[in-house]
Amino acid sequence: MQYFSQSEVRRSAYPALWVLVCALFPLFAVPLASPQTPDNERPVPILTGNAGYFTTVDNGTTELVPEVIPVLLVPLGDKWLVESRAEFYGEFDSAKGQPYAGKVDKDLDYLQADYIANRYLTVTAGRFLTPFGIYNERLYPIWIRDLNQVPLIFPIESGSSDGVMLRGGFPVSSWASLNYATYFSTLNTNAALDSDRVVGTRTGIFFNRPRIEIGGSWRKELMEERDNAFGFHFAWQPPPIPLNLRAEYARSEYGSGYWIEAAYRFSQVPALNQIMRRTEFVGRMQQYFSGAEKLADEGGKYSLPHGDTQQPDFGLNYYLKDGLKASASYARWLGTHNWNTWTYGIAWRFAMPLGRVGGQ
Amino acid sequence: MKKQFAILAGIPILVTALWAGAPKKNEGSASTTIVSSTHDSVEMRLEGEKRFRTNCGRCHAAPHKFPPRMMATIVRHMRVRATITDEDMRLVLYYMTQ
Numbered sequence: 001m002q003y004f005s006q007s008e009v010r011r012s013a014y015p016a017l018w019v020l021v022c023a024l025f026p027l028f029a030v031p032l033a034s035p036q037t038p039d040n041e042r043p044v045p046i047l048t049g050n051a052g053y054f055t056t057v058d059n060g061t062t063e064l065v066p067e068v069i070p071v072l073l074v075p076l077g078d079k080w081l082v083e084s085r086a087e088f089y090g091e092f093d094s095a096k097g098q099p100y101a102g103k104v105d106k107d108l109d110y111l112q113a114d115y116i117a118n119r120y121l122t123v124t125a126g127r128f129l130t131p132f133g134i135y136n137e138r139l140y141p142i143w144i145r146d147l148n149q150v151p152l153i154f155p156i157e158s159g160s161s162d163g164v165m166l167r168g169g170f171p172v173s174s175w176a177s178l179n180y181a182t183y184f185s186t187l188n189t190n191a192a193l194d195s196d197r198v199v200g201t202r203t204g205i206f207f208n209r210p211r212i213e214i215g216g217s218w219r220k221e222l223m224e225e226r227d228n229a230f231g232f233h234f235a236w237q238p239p240p241i242p243l244n245l246r247a248e249y250a251r252s253e254y255g256s257g258y259w260i261e262a263a264y265r266f267s268q269v270p271a272l273n274q275i276m277r278r279t280e281f282v283g284r285m286q287q288y289f290s291g292a293e294k295l296a297d298e299g300g301k302y303s304l305p306h307g308d309t310q311q312p313d314f315g316l317n318y319y320l321k322d323g324l325k326a327s328a329s330y331a332r333w334l335g336t337h338n339w340n341t342w343t344y345g346i347a348w349r350f351a352m353p354l355g356r357v358g359g360q
Numbered sequence: 361m362k363k364q365f366a367i368l369a370g371i372p373i374l375v376t377a378l379w380a381g382a383p384k385k386n387e388g389s390a391s392t393t394i395v396s397s398t399h400d401s402v403e404m405r406l407e408g409e410k411r412f413r414t415n416c417g418r419c420h421a422a423p424h425k426f427p428p429r430m431m432a433t434i435v436r437h438m439r440v441r442a443t444i445t446d447e448d449m450r451l452v453l454y455y456m457t458q
Contacts, residue, residue, distance in 0.1 A: 041457065045431035075433050083437060116439070119446035138442060144420045168442035179443035208414055239417060244418075322424040349423075351434070357427040 043075035045354040049085070050346040055344030059333075063093040064100060065345075069141065084111040098214070108192055109160055109205040119163040122163040124183075129194055131167070131181035132157040132217040133248045134233045146244070146263045146280070147315045147329050149341065152288040153257040155215070155302045156229060156250040161185030162195040172205070179204050179215075197222045204233065211237040217250075218222055227253045242267045259286035263317075280327040282329070309335035315343075323349035329333060401458075408455025411448045418442075428457040 049070040056063045067089035074082040087109060092102035112126035120171065129137050136157050141143050148156075165183035172178050180203040187197040199222060204215025213235040221227045231250035242265035247292040249258040261284040267277035287310040315329030417420060419442065426434065431453060441447040 036427050039430050041432055043436060044429040044434045046430055048434075073433050073437050075436055081433075081436050081440060083440075114440045116436070122440050124440070138419045167440070167443055169445045171445055171447065177445050177448075181443065192389065192442065211414060211418070213418070216371075235418060319421060353427070355429075357429045 007051045016298060027031065036149060040334070040358055044357055045075065046073045046351060047071070047354055048073065048349070050141050050347055050349045052142045052344055052345055052347040054142075054148055054327075054347075057340075059337075059339035059341070061093055063091060063102075065092075066090050067142065073326040077117045081116075083110070083114065085109040086334075119168075120170050121166060121168045125161045125163075127160050127195070128165055128183070130157070130159045130161045130185070130200070131165070131183065131196075131218070132200065132219055132273040133202070133231050134204075134215075134235065134246070137250060138193075138244075140348040141349075143323060143325060145286055146261060146282040146317065147313050148327055148343045148345065148347075149313060149329065149331055149332075150313060151248065151257075151284050151303060152309060153248065153259065153261040153307055155304045156252045156254065156257075157231060157248075158302060161198065162188045162193055175209055177208050179206065181273070207240075207352055211239055229253070242301040248271070255289055255291035257286065257288035259284055278319045280317040280319070282313070282317065284313040284315075286311050306337055307336045309333065323351075384450050404451065404454050405436065407454075408451040408458075411451045412455050414454065415448050416443045425456050431456045 002086075026150075032210045036088075047070060049068070051068045052066070053066045054067075056065065067087065069087050070084060070085065071085045076082065077220050085108075088104065089105040090102060092103045094098040094100045098265055101170040110126070115123045115125075117123055121151045125327065131137055133149060136159070137156060140150070140158075142148065161183055163183060163185040165181060167176055167179075167181035169179035172330040178188060181200065182201040182210045183199070185198045185200075188195045194352050195307050200217065200219030202215060202217040204213050206213040213233070215233050216227075217233070219229045228249065229252035233249075234245075234247045236245040238245075245261070247258065247260040250256065261282065263280055263282045265277070265280045271290050288308065290305065290307050291308075310350060311331055313329060313331040315327060318326045320326060325347050326345075327347065329342070331341040331343075333339050412422070416438070425431065435449055435453045435456070438444060439446075444452070
């Protein structure tokens with residue numbers, strides 16, 4: 001999912017590798033399993049993730065997208081977690097009168113070791129999701145996202161980084177908590193582990209009574225043109241209403257844009273409550289303003305629009321049961337050309353232990 | 361020069377991780393450290409539910425409860441992914457395993 005070009009500075013990977021080695025050292029230096037938790041509460045390895053099947057009709061072309069996104073979680077002792085996520089997805093479409101054909105692709109989104117150093121700090125090393133905004137890290141899984149189509153500005157913030165990250169969250173008062181993530185990533189031109197040499201940070205503050213989170217992100221390339229990117233995010237779940245409001249703004253040398261999304265669950269509607277409480281209506285408005293002449297379109301899974309674009313989206317989700325969701329959405333692409341995009345499908349979140357869990 | 365810089369940059373990370381990773385005297389599991397009486401238990405569960413809705417509900421619908429050993433892993437994962445606080449993690453874990 002990387003979109004910046006890569007050409008030089010291979011030698012710069014070696015010092016960065018040392019930082020990585022230094023950060024990984026405690027993995028072997030500190031006793032891994034000094035369990036302080038009772039046996040029946042000791043974490044067990046888990047295979048979780050999500051699977052889905054979506055059909056998109058985009059400007060008259062139908063595309064079928066089956067995908068499986070497994071997540072492996074391996075806890076070690078009381079303070080360690082090794083976690084990984086991969087994506088396997090197909091993109092099949094059909095020319096007129098022809099059978100469906102396409103490609104099956106794969107990505108390694110993250111493969112990281114987390115060390116929970118204390119209540120303020122977690123040290124992460126390996127390949128991790130780049131912490132920029134909230135969509136890439138928190139909302140991307142298909143069973144979580146309210147609209148199957150990612151926002152227009154998603155390519156600015158998406159991607160993975162190979163390096164070291166310091167992150168954490170802690171209360172700053174009885175009514176607010178602060179969260180942060182600061183990272184350094186090295187250049188990696190390996191196709192499966194591609195990343196740029198960048199440094200960046202994201203921080204946010206969450207006000208727990210009104211349930212409002214605001215935050216900002218910044219990233220600087222340490223290669224080539226040493227470009228900057230920054231963004232802001234906002235989220236609000238007003239406590240008395242089953243409403244979820246989210247927004248993001250991002251700006252990079254390629255362009256800038258924003259999205260605002262509202263998702264309302266009809267759980268407070270008394271009529272047909274058994275059905276209505278499982279139903280969610282989603283609306284999103286987004287705009288993208290094209291920046292420099294170079295475009296972030298290098299054949300990745302996602303790419304930025306080629307020109308100023310705006311797109312309203314509407315969607316309906318129905319939660320069949322825990323972790324199983326049916327979705328349908330409509331979007332109107334308004335750019336150099338205008339067209340409709342329809343999407344419908346189903347997403348399922350699974351979780352299974354890879355060890356004995358005992359009875360509950 | 362760059363190598364020296366990288367080593368120097370790595371040392372604080374290493375020292376911080378080792379220092380902070382040393383077990384503290386009063387650290388323990390969610391249930392054994394927090395709960396000292398039935399009254400506390402009820403309060404903890406209510407507070408845990410509140411924290412659960414506040415933190416987890418910000419991104420996704422509430423999942424069903426999993427067995428305690430699975431929940432311990434999931435909450436640890438979410439602590440890292442969603443940068444929830446240590447206290448929130450313990451309370452959510454307590455609520456989800458009772």
